[in-house]
Amino acid sequence: xxxxxxxxxxxxxxxxxxxxxxxxxxxxxxxxxxxxxxxxxxxxxxxxxxxxxxxxxxxxxxxxxxxxxxxxxxxxxxxxxxxxxxxxxxxxxxxxxxxxxxxxxxxxxxxxxxxxxxxxxxxxxxxxxxxxxxxxxxxxxxxxxxxxxxxxxxxxxxxxxxxxxxxxxxxxxxxxxxxxxxxxxxxxxxxxxxxxxxxxxxxxxxxxxxxxxxxxxxxxxxxxxxxxxxxxxxxxxxxxxxxxxxxxxxxxxxxxxxxxxxxxxxxxxxxxxxxxxxxxxxxxxxxxxxxxxxxxxxxxxxxxxxxxxxxxxxxxxxxxxxxxxxxxxxxxxxxxxxxxxxxxxxxxxxxxxxxxxxxxxxxxxxxxxxxxxxxxxxxxxxxxxxxxxxxxxxxxxxxxxxxxxxxxxxxxxxxxxx
Amino acid sequence: xxxxxxxxxxxxxxxxxxxxxxxxxxxxxxxxxxxxxxxxxxxxxxxxxxxxxxxxxxxxxxxxxxxxxxxxxxxxxxxxxxxxxxxxxxxxxxxxxxxxxxxxxxxxxxxxxx
Ligand code: SF4
Numbered sequence: 357x358x359x360x361x362x363x364x365x366x367x368x369x370x371x372x373x374x375x376x377x378x379x380x381x382x383x384x385x386x387x388x389x390x391x392x393x394x395x396x397x398x399x400x401x402x403x404x405x406x407x408x409x410x411x412x413x414x415x416x417x418x419x420x421x422x423x424x425x426x427x428x429x430x431x432x433x434x435x436x437x438x439x440x441x442x443x444x445x446x447x448x449x450x451x452x453x454x455x456x457x458x459x460x461x462x463x464x465x466x467x468x469x470x471x472x473x474x475x476x477x478x479x480x481x482x483x484x485x486x487x488x489x490x491x492x493x494x495x496x497x498x499x500x501x502x503x504x505x506x507x508x509x510x511x512x513x514x515x516x517x518x519x520x521x522x523x524x525x526x527x528x529x530x531x532x533x534x535x536x537x538x539x540x541x542x543x544x545x546x547x548x549x550x551x552x553x554x555x556x557x558x559x560x561x562x563x564x565x566x567x568x569x570x571x572x573x574x575x576x577x578x579x580x581x582x583x584x585x586x587x588x589x590x591x592x593x594x595x596x597x598x599x600x601x602x603x604x605x606x607x608x609x610x611x612x613x614x615x616x617x618x619x620x621x622x623x624x625x626x627x628x629x630x631x632x633x634x635x636x637x638x639x640x641x642x643x644x645x646x647x648x649x650x651x652x653x654x655x656x657x658x659x660x661x662x663x664x665x666x667x668x669x670x671x672x673x674x675x676x677x678x679x680x681x682x683x684x685x686x687x688x689x690x691x692x693x694x695x696x697x698x699x700x701x702x703x704x705x706x707x708x709x710x711x712x713x714x715x716x717x718x719x720x721x722x723x724x725x726x727x728x729x730x731x732x733x734x735x736x737x738x739x740x741x742x743x744x745x746x747x748x749x750x751x752x753x754x755x756x757x758x759x760x761x762x763x764x765x766x767x768x769x770x771x772x773x774x
Numbered sequence: 775x776x777x778x779x780x781x782x783x784x785x786x787x788x789x790x791x792x793x794x795x796x797x798x799x800x801x802x803x804x805x806x807x808x809x810x811x812x813x814x815x816x817x818x819x820x821x822x823x824x825x826x827x828x829x830x831x832x833x834x835x836x837x838x839x840x841x842x843x844x845x846x847x848x849x850x851x852x853x854x855x856x857x858x859x860x861x862x863x864x865x866x867x868x869x870x871x872x873x874x875x876x877x878x879x880x881x882x883x884x885x886x887x888x
Contacts, residue, residue, distance in 0.1 A: 391832075392832075398886075401823050401824070401837035401885065402823045403821055403823055413821075415823055415837060415839050415885040417837050417867075417886035421867060421886060421887070500825075501825055501835060501837065502833050503833070503834065503835070504825070504827070504833075504834040504835040526824075529822070529824060529849070529853050530824075530853075547786065548779055548781075549779070549780075549786050551779075552778075552779045552781050552786075553781055553820075741787075741803070742788075747786075
């Protein structure tokens with residue numbers, strides 16, 4: 357019987373396992389489907405990781421290795437090439453791997469850290485033929501950065517997600533011509549710094565409110581027809597332009613990978629597409645925790661680490677001194693301007709000093725206030741100079757203020773007119 | 775007056791730099807933005823990360839980075855220098871791969887052990 361089984365050895369799984377070990381758990385296993393730990397960080401060779409957490413700027417592989425090196429010291433077992441097929445509410449983990457075959461492992465607690473996957477072309481249904489040369493930005497990143505294949509010479513990037521922006525720069529450095537980055541929304545979905553460093557630096561145009569309306573090509577992509585879209589995101593007739601290109605990279609969003617979560621009957625939030633979590637990252641299933649991109653898609657790994665440490669502590673606490681289930685569950689709801697909040701439920705007596713709440717806004721905000729309300733009462737407000745949907749935000753609500761609330765709490769954003 | 779977006783941290787503050795008045799910076803969220811804003815107008819510097827070929831390793835490419843930023847206009851020349859390099863495993867994280875890139879004094883170092 358394991359104290360804890362962590363599913364996924366990316367940044368979330370690593371931080372959760374390490375924190376659980378530091379908080380007293382002895383027998384910990386991480387099951388990872390790849391042939392090495394580190395997850396997506398291994399292909400994210402660019403820098404900018406760790407500024408918040410380590411107060412220095414690291415590349416993805418460097419950020420990962422800081423955690424991977426700790427595994428051995430803490431006696432954490434790592435099972436590689438291991439595919440988890442099923443988890444159950446009784447905390448049984450069905451896993452298959454070449455060395456051990458098919459096994460059902462039992463655990464006192466589980467942390468779900470499977471991360472997310474890229475939306476594919478099918479999900480956004482571009483009309484036209486289906487030639488080779490259309491791939492997700494993350495797949496291209498793995499080919500170029502790890503496997504040493506160049507993916508194309510004349511490239512269009514559809515979507516302005518961070519990986520798409522980073523790959524626009526990467527392919528330019530490797531000698532490709534990146535013609536443009538197209539974003540259907542009127543704002544970039546990636547971080548501002550990536551727009552500056554990856555597109556502006558290389559004179560790659562970012563065409564906002566534009567999308568691909570047709571892909572042409574026989575065996576390989578030959579042309580893409582691009583059009584401007586109106587407020588309802590419908591292409592405007594007469595605005596079409598044709599780009600001659602051999603490759604189209606898709607950076608049109610990420611979705612938490614929750615097949616295992618779903619199958620276990622764990623409650624999912626339709627807004628985040630991840631499990632509904634409590635203040636300690638516990639899901640609706642007692643003893644099963646979740647953290648990182650499987651809960652909600654982050655744009656900074658530093659916050660994944662922070663959140664996963666909470667999950668690791670939660671799991672350790674659960675195994676070592678399980679508290680009786682309490683009834684006082686306070687729900688956090690999205691008000692105007694907010695597209696999701698995490699955690700969705702808070703048990704106030706478990707909050708130490710402050711509760712961090714992560715959220716995203718659903719449109720651009722200049723000077724604004726993040727307002728926390730309970731019924732009619734404003735219990736807290738936080739000023740922000742600028743907020744965009746592409747950048748995850750957070751507020752720290754002091755416990756004393758939470759204690760004042762009755763019923764659900766609503767988090768909304770208002771333009772600051774003062 | 776020039777406007778640049780600070781890229782030192784993910785916050786992305788919009789900085790205004792007044793070249794006529796001693797490069798006075800406004801709009802920064804923290805001190806680091808001041809230095810960045812002035813430098814970005816006077817002498818833009820950039821970090822580069824890339825990969826180099828590696829033989830006998832688990833992967834055919836080894837990731838590398840500069841140990842300090844170089845002049846923005848040297849980026850493509852630096853990539854050319856990197857193109858000449860071929861490593862053989864084992865390589866350890868932090869090992870120097872190319873010294874004094876384009877005479878800048880910066881080096882490319884490996885960012886993982888392979
Ligand atoms: S000015 Fe400071 S807070 Fe603003 S982006 Fe630059 S480093 Fe970040």
